[in-house]
Amino acid sequence: MTLPGSPFLARRGASLSLEQVELTDLARRFGTPLYAYSRNAMRAALAGYQRALAGRKHLICYAMKANSNLAVLQTFAQAGCGFDIVSAGELRRVLAAGASADKVVFSGVGKTRADMQAALEAGVLCFNVESQPELLLLSQVASAHGATARISLRVNPDVDARTHPYISTGLKGNKFGVAHEQALAVYRQAAELPGTEVAGIDCHIGSQITDIDPYIDAVDRLLDLVEAVEASGIPIHHVDMGGGLGITYTDETPPSAEALLGAVLARMDERGHGQREILLEPGRSLVGNAGVLLTEVLYLKPGEQKNFCIVDAAMNDLVRPAMYEAWMAIVPCELREQAAQRWDIVGPVCESGDWLGRDRDLAVRQGDVLAVLSAGAYGFAMSSNYNSRARAAEVMVDGNQVHLIRERESLTDLYALERLIP
Numbered sequence: 001m002t003l004p005g006s007p008f009l010a011r012r013g014a015s016l017s018l019e020q021v022e023l024t025d026l027a028r029r030f031g032t033p034l035y036a037y038s039r040n041a042m043r044a045a046l047a048g049y050q051r052a053l054a055g056r057k058h059l060i061c062y063a064m065k066a067n068s069n070l071a072v073l074q075t076f077a078q079a080g081c082g083f084d085i086v087s088a089g090e091l092r093r094v095l096a097a098g099a100s101a102d103k104v105v106f107s108g109v110g111k112t113r114a115d116m117q118a119a120l121e122a123g124v125l126c127f128n129v130e131s132q133p134e135l136l137l138l139s140q141v142a143s144a145h146g147a148t149a150r151i152s153l154r155v156n157p158d159v160d161a162r163t164h165p166y167i168s169t170g171l172k173g174n175k176f177g178v179a180h181e182q183a184l185a186v187y188r189q190a191a192e193l194p195g196t197e198v199a200g201i202d203c204h205i206g207s208q209i210t211d212i213d214p215y216i217d218a219v220d221r222l223l224d225l226v227e228a229v230e231a232s233g234i235p236i237h238h239v240d241m242g243g244g245l246g247i248t249y250t251d252e253t254p255p256s257a258e259a260l261l262g263a264v265l266a267r268m269d270e271r272g273h274g275q276r277e278i279l280l281e282p283g284r285s286l287v288g289n290a291g292v293l294l295t296e297v298l299y300l301k302p303g304e305q306k307n308f309c310i311v312d313a314a315m316n317d318l319v320r321p322a323m324y325e326a327w328m329a330i331v332p333c334e335l336r337e338q339a340a341q342r343w344d345i346v347g348p349v350c351e352s353g354d355w356l357g358r359d360r361d362l363a364v365r366q367g368d369v370l371a372v373l374s375a376g377a378y379g380f381a382m383s384s385n386y387n388s389r390a391r392a393a394e395v396m397v398d399g400n401q402v403h404l405i406r407e408r409e410s411l412t413d414l415y416a417l418e419r420l421i422p
């Protein structure tokens with residue numbers, strides 16, 4: 001079986017390595033469940049976007065909700081990347097990682113007054129405004145601070161990204177963005193209101209998108225609006241195409257960032273918008289294939305209808321299979337010379353939905369370490385303490401170096417904020 005995803009993950013003999021480090025060694029040293037990331041895989045993914053945009057006015061804003069560990073943010077900030085944030089907590093993380101707010105765009109349908117204040121004080125580059133009432137509140141908050149909020153309207157282009165319904169965001173029925181038909185009126189208002197200044201336009205049509213076409217449809221819809229808004233005397237400086245580029249979990253064949261951007265930029269050129277600054281908000285495609293989740297086989301439980309391979313990672317550690325029925329590759333860190341059997345890989349949580357993979361052919365024994373591949377995006381970031389399980393540790397591999405970038409939670413951390421009643 002070939003491994004989907006990262007060239008930084010390879011089998012040498014029987015052993016699976018991430019960059020120069022054997023995964024079984026990581027599991028032994030740091031325990032399981034353990035998230036392990038390749039720093040050079042992240043750098044390489046970013047470099048793909050940077051190459052495609054070389055010579056253009058651009059800013060790549062990593063959509064940090066995919067993986068918000070400080071060391072991940074630091075890695076991207078050092079490589080010149082900005083950030084797409086969706087909360088004041090994410091803003092605090094960006095600043096804690098040593099990055100500056102002037103490369104931050106602030107997305108999200110439910111920004112609070114406190115979120116806006118924090119972002120204005122930090123001096124974010126742009127607010128991606130998702131509704132008219134949000135615009136009104138932002139104008140109030142900015143005026144009260146004697147500040148000016150640069151804004152971009154997130155427009156819902158009503159294009160079908162043909163992805164999972166939970167991660168499709170650019171259709172009329174979604175909660176995101178301002179409807180295309182209302183956008184011009186909202187831009188007019190933004191240009192008049194005190195405390196706001198129009199900077200750009202943006203969209204984000206979904207996630208795990210594996211076709212170029214929906215992006216080209218979105219470019220056309222956005223440029224139609226740019227032309228209409230500018231014709232009414234309001235200049236638009238940047239066009240933000242959002243994120244959403246998919247990765248290979250199994251047999252998906254998403255375009256590379258270069259291919260996607262080649263097509264997007266060609267379309268912008270064709271329509272005479274080649275000089276315009278372009279912003280992007282990639283999340284999954286920068287980190288997804290850079291990470292694995294390591295988990296130990298606790299018990300093998302063969303049954304009449306199903307064989308269960310019970311591992312020490314669960315839906316609280318990695319929720320994508322339970323939440324989106326996502327298929328993620330699961331492979332042994334050390335190959336065994338024995339016949340494979342068919343297993344459901346399940347965790348210890350008390351829910352039948354607690355599975356990581358179903359009907360997988362694996363040669364495993366109790367005590368073996370398995371790797372769930374392509375777990376670098378929406379893995380740790382979506383983890384929880386359900387069943388009072390402490391969250392996993394995270395390590396960053398860089399060549400032959402290993403850095404512990406998040407300690408395993410302790411059992412007392414689980415209730416540290418709780419109080420008994422006197």
Ligand SMILES: *Cc1c(COP(=O)(O)O)cnc(C)c1O
Binds near residue numbers: 207242243283
């Ligand atoms: C989640 C999100 C992204 C990133 O999406 P990916 O599929 O991870 O690339 C970008 N922009 C916005 C507004 C988002 O909500």
